[in-house]
Each structure stands twice: as structure tokens, then as C-alpha cells.
Amino acid sequence: MDISTIIITAGVIGGIAAICSSALALAAHYFAVEENPQIGELEKMLPGINCGACGYAGCSDYAKAIVTEGEAIDRCAPGGGDVLEALSEATGAAVDAFEKTVARVHCAGDADNAQHRHRYNGIMDCHAAHQLAGGDMTCGYGCLGYGSCARVCPVDAIEIKNNLAIVHPDLCIGCKACIASCPRGIISMVPASQKIHVLCSSKDKGPIAKKACQVACIGCRICVKLDEEAFTMDGFLAIRNYDNDVTNPAVVEKCPGKCIVAVGAALEKGEPTCA
Amino acid sequence: MRVTRALRKLRGSIHPQYFKGLTSDRNIVEMPLPEKLYLSMAQHLGAPAKPIVAKGDTVTRGQCIAESAGFISVPVHAPVSGKVIDIDTAPTPSGTMAPRVILETDPENTETVTMPPMPDWNERPQEELLKRIAEAGVAGMGGAGFPTHVKLSPPSDKPINTIIINGAECEPYLTADHRLMVEQGKGIADGIRIMCYILNVKTVFVAIEDNKPEAIKTMQDALENLEGIDATVCILPTEYPQGAEKQQIAITTGREVPSGGLPMDVGCVVENVGTVLAIADAIKKGIPLTQRVTTVTGHIVKNPQNVLAPIGTTYADLVSFCGGLTAPAAKVISGGPMMGMAQPSLAIATTKTTSGLVVLEESRVHIYQAMPCIGCGRCLEACPMNLVPAAISYAVEGGDYDRAESLNILDCIECGCCAFVCPSSRPLVQHFKLAKPKIILKRRQAADAKGAK
Numbered sequence: 001m002d003i004s005t006i007i008i009t010a011g012v013i014g015g016i017a018a019i020c021s022s023a024l025a026l027a028a029h030y031f032a033v034e035e036n037p038q039i040g041e042l043e044k045m046l047p048g049i050n051c052g053a054c055g056y057a058g059c060s061d062y063a064k065a066i067v068t069e070g071e072a073i074d075r076c077a078p079g080g081g082d083v084l085e086a087l088s089e090a091t092g093a094a095v096d097a098f099e100k101t102v103a104r105v106h107c108a109g110d111a112d113n114a115q116h117r118h119r120y121n122g123i124m125d126c127h128a129a130h131q132l133a134g135g136d137m138t139c140g141y142g143c144l145g146y147g148s149c150a151r152v153c154p155v156d157a158i159e160i161k162n163n164l165a166i167v168h169p170d171l172c173i174g175c176k177a178c179i180a181s182c183p184r185g186i187i188s189m190v191p192a193s194q195k196i197h198v199l200c201s202s203k204d205k206g207p208i209a210k211k212a213c214q215v216a217c218i219g220c221r222i223c224v225k226l227d228e229e230a231f232t233m234d235g236f237l238a239i240r241n242y243d244n245d246v247t248n249p250a251v252v253e254k255c256p257g258k259c260i261v262a263v264g265a266a267l268e269k270g271e272p273t274c275a
Numbered sequence: 276m277r278v279t280r281a282l283r284k285l286r287g288s289i290h291p292q293y294f295k296g297l298t299s300d301r302n303i304v305e306m307p308l309p310e311k312l313y314l315s316m317a318q319h320l321g322a323p324a325k326p327i328v329a330k331g332d333t334v335t336r337g338q339c340i341a342e343s344a345g346f347i348s349v350p351v352h353a354p355v356s357g358k359v360i361d362i363d364t365a366p367t368p369s370g371t372m373a374p375r376v377i378l379e380t381d382p383e384n385t386e387t388v389t390m391p392p393m394p395d396w397n398e399r400p401q402e403e404l405l406k407r408i409a410e411a412g413v414a415g416m417g418g419a420g421f422p423t424h425v426k427l428s429p430p431s432d433k434p435i436n437t438i439i440i441n442g443a444e445c446e447p448y449l450t451a452d453h454r455l456m457v458e459q460g461k462g463i464a465d466g467i468r469i470m471c472y473i474l475n476v477k478t479v480f481v482a483i484e485d486n487k488p489e490a491i492k493t494m495q496d497a498l499e500n501l502e503g504i505d506a507t508v509c510i511l512p513t514e515y516p517q518g519a520e521k522q523q524i525a526i527t528t529g530r531e532v533p534s535g536g537l538p539m540d541v542g543c544v545v546e547n548v549g550t551v552l553a554i555a556d557a558i559k560k561g562i563p564l565t566q567r568v569t570t571v572t573g574h575i576v577k578n579p580q581n582v583l584a585p586i587g588t589t590y591a592d593l594v595s596f597c598g599g600l601t602a603p604a605a606k607v608i609s610g611g612p613m614m615g616m617a618q619p620s621l622a623i624a625t626t627k628t629t630s631g632l633v634v635l636e637e638s639r640v641h642i643y644q645a646m647p648c649i650g651c652g653r654c655l656e657a658c659p660m661n662l663v664p665a666a667i668s669y670a671v672e673g674g675d676y677d678r679a680e681s682l683n684i685l686d687c688i689e690c691g692c693c694a695f696v697c698p699s700s701r702p703l704v705q706h707f708k709l710a711k712p713k714i715i716l717k718r719r720q721a722a723d724a725k726g727a728k
Contacts (some may be wrong), residue, residue, distance in 0.1 A: 076594040115606070115617055118620065119618040121642055122702060122705050123645075123702050123705050123706060124711060125709065127709060127713075128705065128709045129706075131370055131708075131709065132370045132616070132617065132619075133366040133370045133618070133623075134366055134372060135589075136619070151674075204652065
């Protein structure tokens, strides 16, 4: 092959590259969109996982909303205290102390504890199972265990163990995606610092609830008697009031339904961090 | 009176095993009153009826116990005299939760209240007849339960020129409509005359599958000498889903209902034979809809037959009236096996739409494990609505409901042909049933948001 062919080819390609790059450089200079540099700065501070917990399409969208629309800076749940502090410093907005919240499935009725009234052989989706006569469980409130929440979790923090959804609190980023995905509506956000929870959502009367599940709230009110501040009743169901700490840890032992559970105790025994 | 054949074959369609012989030769039997009746308030499509009785009230047979809660809604009447022992919330056969009234039967009290009969119906205004049909609680008895008075009052810009009476009964096992046509041909003819008068229509097709020669014969006799009505018995080939209304319109009249449209868009009204009979009873005798014929069948039912039972009878009572079971039941289906709903227990009670109760034993229940799609295209061939079930099910599985909508999932009639033919046992129609309500809800919310602006 002639050496001139190589030189001509290199020259032509180099020429095209020079023309194109100068065109791009000029375009970048003359057609540049003026963007508030703060948006880029804030975006770098955000976690960048685009989970949607803030209600915007992604971290970039949220950063833009903070700068242009004056959106509150405390909406990034996964970012936690560090991001909040950084955002507060950058924007000058004052904020309260950050309290980490994590999702919790208020049910402990796994395959061993909860009774099933029929066999479900449809799509492995909680909505589909719930559509069919209110689910295959005798309990009309508990976790169905077909994993609709686990599939929407952006960080795989939900495990389906023995037909029960379990949120791992140390993995949960608090984006709330699972809450909307649950057809039973039994997932809610709880402060990560609180260790004692009511793991039952059954509003049935005691005998009915007990028949359906071995770990059900029977509405005996013992927890309310022991610790009025931390527990309230909603009909036949005990509700944990997370505004107050549990002052009397005996509630866990005394609960006849075994549905009030201390997370820390399970940790020490080496069980999953959440049950 | 003419007799024709279907204009063409169905597109798609399947040929399941029918097992209609279990009950098709046996007369309809009236069931003695059960001890308790469980009347659901959501027996029809639309808003559930509102109970107007309280716990402890005594009711008389034929008395209205729940009033209609809107235009697309119908009232519920007491099928027997007795006492209201409770009002609670319970699952309906279609799987949703709805209020229900529990009646304790009083066998001593044989009193019956009816509305005034209208033997001179063809001299009264149409509005009066429509009002009567609504008051009698008549809803489509084929399965969907659409309120009949709504179907019979089309908007003025959609003129109706053809009535199709659906006697296809393409679902396997079921023979309730078949027996009704054989035994009550004259009553059906009366109902047809009333419908023709209300809608001012002269053309009527009675569509019957060719596996019911006896019904074809009796309907021919019954439709002889209907003055001023051009009645045709249309004999359809036996294939599923011949009884779906859009398919039936296409093969009897050649008209194609547009995507997202209703039969009235092509000038048709389709009514099930049971509904036609209920219309005749409501007008001519003033009797509200409080009982229906249900096929209680299955190879393990000792004495399978068509039972005329009051609405609200539990499945357990129906089965024990038919002699009980010879083997443990593995699956109980309300309706036919193709489109019916599997039931959690025999404690569920019948409604106005319960055309059958199919009890299957272990060996007939296919516990499937869904496998990946192998791209064979058999669901495309089987779909009577020209859809692509494989692609739609992938979209639904991946949560991409917008794509499912763009693939016209809302045109799916949920006949189940796709899942029936799938060699990978994929739950195709199950996916569509899951996604359709969500997409409809989303559309409605979007429309509301637009309206609010």
C-alpha cells in the first residue's frame, strides 16, 4: 500500500474531526443554557439513587426544585442527617434534627403462625391474591407474602421469609415505595430508633384473630395498662404511639398474643434484624 | 320465523371438553327453602344496593330489602319470608367484599308480595315498563350482571335495530340456559315481545350453539307466529367463546363492535335467555328477580342437575341438595370453568349472576408452574379479540401498564382462551384481570384531574 494513501486518509479524518469539534465548541459557547450553578452543587450532595422518595422524578429534579421553587430541603429520606446538613449549609435553610424512619411490616404471621383458608395458585402478586375473596389467609389483614413490596424496593431491603415480608431496617432507605405497593396497607414508616413494635394489623375480635393466627393482637389492653403513653387501642387492635418511648419493657413479655416484639432482643439472639 | 347458520367462524376460539351431558338431559328441579339465605348487595355491575332493612326486621317474600344506589344499580328483594338476623360484610362470588343481609327463613309464612301485574303491557308507555324492570331488580343473568333497564334505555343518538338473545352457553359444564330454553320457551318468547316493544325493534336473533338441538327445536316452536317480529334462530357452531356478546354480534349480524365500544354502537342489544325470562316475569306477573336456575355439576357431585334456587342460597346447601359429594372437592368454581371465579369455600352464596357451580376433584385440577414464554404464538391464534396476549402479559409482569394499554389490553374480554392454549402454563388472562382495573382507575383519575382543571 502506498504511504500517500495513509497520509491522505489521516488528513481527511483529522480534517473532519477538526471541523466537527470546532462546531461543537462554538455551539457549546453560543447556545449554552444558563443554569444556576447551585443546582449542580446540590445534585452532587444528594445520594443519586433516584428513588423518588422526595416526590420528584429523581435527585436532579429535586435539586432543581429546591433552587428554583424553594422546595423544602428535608424531603430526601435516604440521604439522612448528613445530606440534610450539607443541604442546609449550602442553601442556608434552617432544619430540625433529622430522625431516620424505616418501613415496617406490621404483621408477624408467617407460614407457621398464620392459618390459610384456601390454596392460592394464581400469579405470585399480592394484589392478585387479595383480589380473590380477600386473599388466601384466614386473617383478612395480614401479610400475604407474595412479595409485591419486595419487587418495588429499590435497594432490595425487603426479604420474603416463610411467606412473610420482612424489611431490613439497616438496609431500608425510607423511600416509602413499599407502602403504596401493599394491597393490605400494613406497611408504615417507624422511627429507626424505636425498637418495640406491635406486629399485628388485625382488627378482628380476639377469638377470631387468635384462630386465624398464633401471633395476633387479641385486644386485651394489657399493653395499654402497662404503658399508657406508648400504646393506644384502635377497636380490638393495639397501636404503638411512636411519639413516646416504651418505658415499661415488660409489655413484650406480658403480651398474650406475642405480637409486641422488641427488635433488639432478636438481634442479640442472632435472628433476623427485624423480627 | 327463519333458521340461519352463523355468518362465519369465530376468529380464534378453542374447543374445550364440555361435559354438558352430566346435566343437559335432566329437568330443572326446584329446591326446598334453605334455613338461611345470604343476600349480597353487590349482585350486579355498578354501585352496590343500599339495605333498607335493619337487624331483627321481619320481611315478606318479594319485599324490597335494598334499594338501588344510582342509575347503574338495581334493588334486591327478599326471596323468602323470614327475619333479618344480621347485616355484615362478606366476600361475593366475584371476590370483592360487599355488604350482605342474612335472612332466616320462616317456612310457616307463605305470604308473597308482588307488584301489580301488567297483562296490558303493550298499551302502556315504554318508560313505565323500564321503571318496572328496574324496580324488579333485573340484572344480566349471563355472568356480568349489567342492570337490564340501563341496557334497554340506549341514548337517543344510538338507535337500536337488532336484539340478540344469547342462548349460546359456550361455557363447559353449564346447561342452565339450555334447560330454560327447553322448558320455558314460551316465557322467553313473551320476554322477547316485551323487549321488542320497549326498544321498538322488529329484528330478533336467538343464537344457540348446535350442541343443543332440543333447545333449537323448542325455540323454533316458541318463536312461530310472533306478530310483527322478524325472528331468526341462528345456529352457531360449538366453540368457545361463542357466547361473548361482541363475538356473537359479529357472527350473527356481521357487524363489528369498535374497539372500546358497546353493542349499542352497532345498533344491537344482547340479552341472556335467563334475563329475558326475568323481564317477562317482572312485567306480566309483577314478580321481582329473587330466584334463578343454577347448574350444580361436576363428576364428584352425586346428583348433578339444574336447580331453581332462591338467590342467596349457599353453595353448601346447593351441593347437599344434589346429594353431596362422592370425593373431596379440590376446587369450586362459581360460573363456568373458563370465566368463573374459584371460590375460597362453600359458605359463599349465589347471586343473580351465578349460572353454575362446578365442583372439581383433585385429578381434574391442574396445579401449574408458570414457565417462560417460548414465543410459539398460540395465544395470538386463540385470541378472539385479535390481541397479542404474550406481549401484553410481559408488559403487565414488568409493571409497564402504559405499554399494556397501548397494546389494547382494555379490549380483552377475559375469555381465557390464551391461558387455555399456552404450552408454558403462563397465567396470561390472570395478568390482564389484574392490570385492567388498575388501568381503568388510572384513566378515570386522569379524566377527573382534567375535569378539575
